[in-house]
Amino acid sequence: xxxxxxxxxxxxxxxxxxxxxxxxxxxxxxxxxxxxSAWLAGIGAALGAxxxxxxxxxxxxxxxxxxxxDWLPYAATALLVLAAAVAASYAPARRAVRxxxxxxxxxx
Numbered sequence: 001x002x003x004x005x006x007x008x009x010x011x012x013x014x015x016x017x018x019x020x021x022x023x024x025x026x027x028x029x030x031x032x033x034x035x036x037s038a039w040l041a042g043i044g045a046a047l048g049a050x051x052x053x054x055x056x057x058x059x060x061x062x063x064x065x066x067x068x069x070d071w072l073p074y075a076a077t078a079l080l081v082l083a084a085a086v087a088a089s090y091a092p093a094r095r096a097v098r099x100x101x102x103x104x105x106x107x108x
Contacts, residue, residue, distance in 0.1 A: 026097040033093035034086055041085030045078040 056068035066073055 029097050030090070030093045033096075034089050037085045037089035038082055041082050042078075045081045048081070049074045049078060 052074065053069070060068040
């Protein structure tokens with residue numbers, strides 16, 4: 001008797017369904033994506049601020065209004081980068097959560 005190849009892969013087909021987020025987990029998925037994005041943006045802002053502080057003495061003569069080691073521009077820039085990262089990651093994460101995962105997997 002010939003074996004049906006689609007039946008032998010049934011467990012492989014069920015595996016993606018187990019890893020899909022449940023409807024009540026939608027906000028946790030959004031929070032996770034936004035948190036990861038904010039974490040990466042925070043690392044980038046910290047590295048950028050460190051690099052800016054390192055080269056500040058070189059460009060000190062070109063900056064007339066801002067002092068090279070004034071903390072306010074550094075803090076404002078870091079907050080702006082974090083806010084932009086959160087705003088840029090929230091909309092796609094929210095849109096991805098609203099998609100029906102079963103329908104998406106069936107289309108593939």
